Amino acid sequence: MQLVCPAGNLPALQAAIDAGADAVYAGFRDQTNARAFPGLNFSDAELRDGIAYAHQRKRKVYLALNTYPDSARLATWYRAVDKAAEFGCDAIIAAEMAVLDYATRTCPAMARHLSVQGSATTAPALRYAHERFGISRAVLPRVLSIQQVERLCEGSPVPIEVFAFGSLCIMVEGRCQLSSYVTGASPNRHGVCSPASFVRWEEHGDGRRSVRLNQVLMDKFEPAEPAGYPTVCKGRFEVGGETFHALEEPTSLNTLELLPRLAKAGVAALKIEGRQRGVAYVASVTRTWRDALDRYRHAPESWQLQPGWQSSLSKHAEGHQTTLGPYHRSWH
Amino acid sequence: MSTMKLSLGPLQYFWPREQTLAFYREAVEWPLDIIYLGETVCSKRRELGTRDWIALAAELARSGKQVVLSSLALIEAESELGVLQRLVDHGDCWIEANDLSAVQLCRERGVPFVAGPTLNVYNHHALAMLMTDGLRRWVPGVEQGHQLLRELREAMQAEDRPMPELEVIAFGRLPLAFSARCFTARALDVAKDQCGFRCIDYPDGMPLATREGRPFLRINGIQIQGEEITDLGPELPALRELGVDVLRLYPQVDGMAEVMAHFDLARHSPVAPPRIGARNGYWHGEPGMRPVAEA
Numbered sequence: 328m329q330l331v332c333p334a335g336n337l338p339a340l341q342a343a344i345d346a347g348a349d350a351v352y353a354g355f356r357d358q359t360n361a362r363a364f365p366g367l368n369f370s371d372a373e374l375r376d377g378i379a380y381a382h383q384r385k386r387k388v389y390l391a392l393n394t395y396p397d398s399a400r401l402a403t404w405y406r407a408v409d410k411a412a413e414f415g416c417d418a419i420i421a422a423e424m425a426v427l428d429y430a431t432r433t434c435p436a437m438a439r440h441l442s443v444q445g446s447a448t449t450a451p452a453l454r455y456a457h458e459r460f461g462i463s464r465a466v467l468p469r470v471l472s473i474q475q476v477e478r479l480c481e482g483s484p485v486p487i488e489v490f491a492f493g494s495l496c497i498m499v500e501g502r503c504q505l506s507s508y509v510t511g512a513s514p515n516r517h518g519v520c521s522p523a524s525f526v527r528w529e530e531h532g533d534g535r536r537s538v539r540l541n542q543v544l545m546d547k548f549e550p551a552e553p554a555g556y557p558t559v560c561k562g563r564f565e566v567g568g569e570t571f572h573a574l575e576e577p578t579s580l581n582t583l584e585l586l587p588r589l590a591k592a593g594v595a596a597l598k599i600e601g602r603q604r605g606v607a608y609v610a611s612v613t614r615t616w617r618d619a620l621d622r623y624r625h626a627p628e629s630w631q632l633q634p635g636w637q638s639s640l641s642k643h644a645e646g647h648q649t650t651l652g653p654y655h656r657s658w659h
Numbered sequence: 660m661s662t663m664k665l666s667l668g669p670l671q672y673f674w675p676r677e678q679t680l681a682f683y684r685e686a687v688e689w690p691l692d693i694i695y696l697g698e699t700v701c702s703k704r705r706e707l708g709t710r711d712w713i714a715l716a717a718e719l720a721r722s723g724k725q726v727v728l729s730s731l732a733l734i735e736a737e738s739e740l741g742v743l744q745r746l747v748d749h750g751d752c753w754i755e756a757n758d759l760s761a762v763q764l765c766r767e768r769g770v771p772f773v774a775g776p777t778l779n780v781y782n783h784h785a786l787a788m789l790m791t792d793g794l795r796r797w798v799p800g801v802e803q804g805h806q807l808l809r810e811l812r813e814a815m816q817a818e819d820r821p822m823p824e825l826e827v828i829a830f831g832r833l834p835l836a837f838s839a840r841c842f843t844a845r846a847l848d849v850a851k852d853q854c855g856f857r858c859i860d861y862p863d864g865m866p867l868a869t870r871e872g873r874p875f876l877r878i879n880g881i882q883i884q885g886e887e888i889t890d891l892g893p894e895l896p897a898l899r900e901l902g903v904d905v906l907r908l909y910p911q912v913d914g915m916a917e918v919m920a921h922f923d924l925a926r927h928s929p930v931a932p933p934r935i936g937a938r939n940g941y942w943h944g945e946p947g948m949r950p951v952a953e954a
Binding site for chain 2: 399448497498509511541563570573653
């Protein structure tokens with residue numbers, strides 16, 4: 328299985344490659360990708376440098392072009408496809424039909440991966456993307472159980488990539504309008520979720536804090552309570568007279584213990600989330616997964632979870648908690 | 660002045676069987692043109708099974724109204740795919756395709772389809788591609804407001820492509836998000852696999868408020884809706900000018916006959932009706948919900 332790691336900038340790209348990533352994924356510094364955060368992503372020159380760095384070491388670079396352009400802005404996405412081909416990206420990761428179709432017609436030699444944002448969860452959906460756009464890989468939304476992943480691997484016309492570790496979108500990717508409902512800033516259209524410019528922390532003097540997103544109260548915290556980033560899905564709300572994380576706790580996906588099952592299912596690639604994270608995260612998480620994958624490759628039958636792996640990964644998890652998430656039925 | 664059609668969107672909630680059947684037998688007498696039938700949220704809701712929905716479709720179609728069978732927004736299990744295949748194979752009705760699986764099955768069988776609001780069609784090129792797959796009508800996603808639709812329509816015209824029928828959500832709670840997790844089960848602290856179908860107790864969804872008591876969202880099984888019942892009535896002149904063909908009204912448990920009568924009057928009048936629900940910010944290129952200061 329290939330290890331695909333996040334590169335939010337050039338140092339992170341190099342750290343991921345050095346730590347053993349088989350491929351990295353990156354985005355341009357604009358709204359053509361789903362991590363259009365301030366201070367993140369690549370200029371043209373940086374992407375060229377990153378591709379050179381990776382290719383010298385026989386690794387791959389995938390370009391995330393996974394947002395949804397409206398008609399007036401399509402040219403920007405088309406130009407990004409052109410640049411990806413010109414710079415020598417090994418694949419684009421795209422979700423939107425016009426972008427995929429443009430890439431299919433104009434640079435058929437560059438591979439096309441269906442992004443997680445494409446919300447394809449079944450064999451017919453994957454057939455559509457394969458027949459229409461000749462995709463050579465699909466990244467599955469983080470909604471399927473391990474049994475469903477196994478079955479889909481059997482029925483899919485293309486190799487499958489799944490999320491292995493990182494922050495967990497609780498909603499089907501590409502299908503969540505919670506951020507735009509509150510702020511107008513849309514993951515699909517603008518590549519952002521609950522952006523920092525709408526976040527306001529309030530200190531109440533006695534050590535208590537509260538946090539608002541475009542003035543809507545997302546949560547309140549007691550003095551010693553850890554406070555996470557206020558995406559709508561991770562706020563605490565009142566339902567039926569109780570206050571709790573009604574949608575999801577701050578936690579990260581960690582599928583390390585499922586590695587043998589994913590390998591046996593025929594999963595082609597494991598994806599690490601976190602282009603918005605720093606070099607330390609990328610290097611450490613990549614190294615852990617590299618070690619786990621190498622040990623599995625050398626001795627699949629005797630593979631066992633190493634205690635150091637999980638503690639190392641937990642350090643980088645949101646709220647220092649990890650979950651098997653949707654892979655495990657009880658999470659649903 | 661062209662008269663826009665009225666549609667009854669698919670029932671997003673879970674109502675008891677007799678209540679659901681009674682609702683549609685009443686609805687068929689309303690001044691509407693199109694009825695969407697079927698389960699779009701959770702496949703475990705089986706007060707009406709696939710056979711029942713298909714039978715109801717046949718019954719309602721005898722009224723002369725168009726009946727469309729709606730598919731699930733999120734398909735995970737083989738059994739859910741099997742249900743979709745049966746809807747498509749039925750053949751007598753168009754399908755509302757709410758995910759790419761439905762598009763593909765319709766395309767393979769040559770069945771006309773309506774692109775539902777969760778299909779993520781954001782530009783004219785994607786729309787044109789889907790039209791070659793069999794798309795006949797398009798319901799844009801909730802984020803797409805007046806300006807985006809106008810630009811898309813102009814881009815279609817510039818390329819000399821015909822528009823499909825355009826259907827806009829004019830009334831109802833907006834479907835904002837879907838998950839593998841059931842939030843109703845989570846709120847009631849029961850496992851999804853042993854949920855007891857408790858969402859049947861919440862015929863308009865389960866209210867979710869902020870910690871200062873501001874109504875915010877509705878929990879509806881694996882779906883999250885906005886709390887506000889949006890209403891594009893006052894914007895009807897703009898919708899008409901834009902060339903909107905169909906106004907979609909989503910079922911709520913109370914007062915739908917009055918809502919339908921209100922929009923029926925409005926569609927025949929050049930004057931915009933008074934607002935009966937909440938302003939839909941998305942339509943104006945703003946956040947979907949009303950600003951906190953106005954609430």
